[in-house]
Amino acid sequence: MRALSLSLSVAAVLGLAPACAHAQEAPQATEKSDAVAASDDPDAASTDDAKVPLDEIRRYVMVYNAVKQAYVDPVDDHALMQSAVRGLLLDLDPHSAYLQKADADDFNEQTRGAYDGVGLELQQLPEGGLRIVAPLDDGPAERAGLRSRDRIIAIDGKVLGPADADASAPLRGVAGSKVVLRVLREGTPKPFDVTLVRETIRTSSVRSRMLEPGFGYVRVGSFQAATAADFVKAVDGLQKSAGGPLRGLLIDLRSNPGGLLVGAVQIADELLDKGGIVSTKGRAMIGDSRFDATPGDRLQGAPVVLLVDAGSASAAEVLAGALHDNKRARVVGSRTFGKGSVQTLLPLDNGDSVKLTTARYYTPSGHSIQALGIVPDVVLKPEGGGARAMISEAALPRHLQGEEALEGDNAGDVLPGQKPVDAALAELKKMAGVVAVATAAPASARPKAKAQ
Template identity: 45%
Template sequence: MKTPIKPGLLLSFGILLALTGARAGAETAAPPATTPTPPPAQDLPLDDLRTFAEVFGRIKADYVEGVQDKALIENAIRGMLSGLDPHSSYLDSEEYRELQVGTKGEFGGLGIEVGQEDGFVKVIAPIDDTPAQRAGLQAGDTIVRIDEKPVKGMNLDDAVKLMRGQPGTKIQLTILRGTDKPPFEVTLERAVIQVASVKSRTLEPGYAYVRLSQFQSHTAEDMLKAIDELKKANDGNLKGLVLDLRNNPGGVLNGAVGVSDAFLTDGLIVYTQGRIKDSRMQFKAGPDDVLNGAPIVVLVNSGSASASEIVAGALQDHKRALVMGSQTFGKGSVQTIVPIDDSRALKLTTARYYTPLGRSIQAQGITPDIMLERGEFKPLAEQNLNALKEANLVRHLSEGAPPEPEAKDKENEKDKKPPLAAEDFQLFEALNMLKGLNRLGLRGNQ
């Protein structure tokens, strides 16, 4: 019997390399363009079932090696689900356990969210402070080989199993980045990963930064604690917030709803719609805004998926925040965990996400209010500008020998941090936008 859908069981897309050392404004919702209708009732396809039984029997009798009935049936179930869409799958006992633990924020592996595209494994997003992130993997990278084994045509589950292993063991990935560059190899060391989904700091007095690396069951609660600490550090006065959702692959729906609710005072946050009654759900905001109307800039990119897109879409539709960055991933379908028994389950796509204004996220993503690609900051002195300089003047004085800096000056130079524009150009631009919104007295994309 199918278990009724619960909000906490609506999980985001992606495979987390997990355990054992491997491994979610308008007052009312506008309806989508088309309302799904159940297909007409059909008789049991006896001829097709007869064909299935014949194939089953032929494999049992003639395959080069003996095959257990259980293995054949599990493979048939996997085939049925994988043929539907990239996100529906069968979870055996180990995979089911990994999924449950992964959403709590602790698992083992590389710290990478992957999907499949054109027969290859595609990086959706590396997770902060993990082997994948430290190795420089980026959203959009294509994994073409795993320890010299070609990935082309390989089942995604099989590719993920290859990338699993004991903590401390190494793995070599061959990465293709873009179409005009040759593949390159990256060696990573597997680790047990404890993901801190919330990071925060003060950018400038009164201007706060909160980074959400993924959405776990406690992300909203942890974010509220971080904002409370930021308020205390800024004498109780926050003039604005940069909410960084770049390379956030998603997570549990309730985490996205809680984060959105923290900044909205009423109205719809997100709704889901599918064929069955239990898949049609609405989530609405409570009356409190933790920032009391201070402006918000949300940073997104192509690695922002699922729950990240729900937050960005809700704040954008309610005109509560300005969304900056690049087009998001476009994962707007709902996967429901349907237990088969105590140890096995199906991950089945049952609905689509819609923003408060009725926009479908699926295969569309969220379009930022301001497009802002990753940029490289260079001080003027390094930009090779063809401007007139002192050295171009006739009979200019020579530079002379510079005085030797004092020991203390040398020490200070070594400790000097690079400017924010050099550290993170997009964040630098988001902070500038936040200051402008604050001076104009605006809340977001008004």
């Protein structure tokens, strides 16, 4: 495969410490350097996007001085500057954010696959509180029954308001300690409390088993540094237990929130013999890159089904789009989340970082997933019907626009449980040429022959 380092290019353009990984929410420890000094020439500021707009800076200083001199209570200089810097990113899109050093370290830990917490992928809400995008597999939150779309409105009795810069911080802590969440759930009349015990979340992002002789199942819960290698081990193990090549493989990406883009690209490369995987397009040509498959299909052409739902986001959508557009797999489930943007972690000289949306990604056919998601070939509905657990990028405030606007509700459904797996397996067996055998009706239920 072939690719430009988008993170490194963007860091160089912005004059920040270079980030070495081309990633979707994928930070890497890097060497730090001084930022490029801004020009003092007002004319240059008005003609060059890279220069500082001095009139706007003067206006900021006036507001800063007003707050310092006239606000009802004294305000710490550092706290005020931190608020101002966060404000630069506040109205961009839901995924760009200023991360203090501790938060950036936590972000790094999650992509490495080990951190102390409760196992939740979260979205901070502008009106206050946290929305659960997805609970991580076998974490304290999933075991306690928390679901995608649940809203956390208080932590340890403290109500989460709009002013909380990092409302998720109290969820982190020493393994073995307890934290109480107050949760609001659609269809439940009153908030309820859930007590979780923090633990070291070592997210083994890949699990596997045989569903039936010849048909394997691989669950990919998120994309971390070791996910692609773990996927290869899982597939090889399934083929060994099958005594030869698999007849078909079901890859379960439900409620997979994404993670490192490179993991999705590498898994796609393992299943493709040729063709594009994904491309990225940023504001300038320096942000453009492309990944292509290299020869070799680990499954030797055996059919593949991808199981997705509304919680499948980001890198999970890259994998689904790559295999679908290359006609290598069928997608079964519900419309995916629709996060088609690349985030780059740009370290600053004080240890903090800026998580900045730097590009959109495109499937091999040239379509953007942003705010649209992947539409499955076979659509499944939640078991039992009832109220939908709606969740989508298009529903987030300030989301980036996609290549086309969809009218009405385009959100998918969350599909928990075993029945979606059974439906996806039936589709996989159909692709493999296995004919379903109808069970014979009992004699009493058979229609009687007419007398002649």
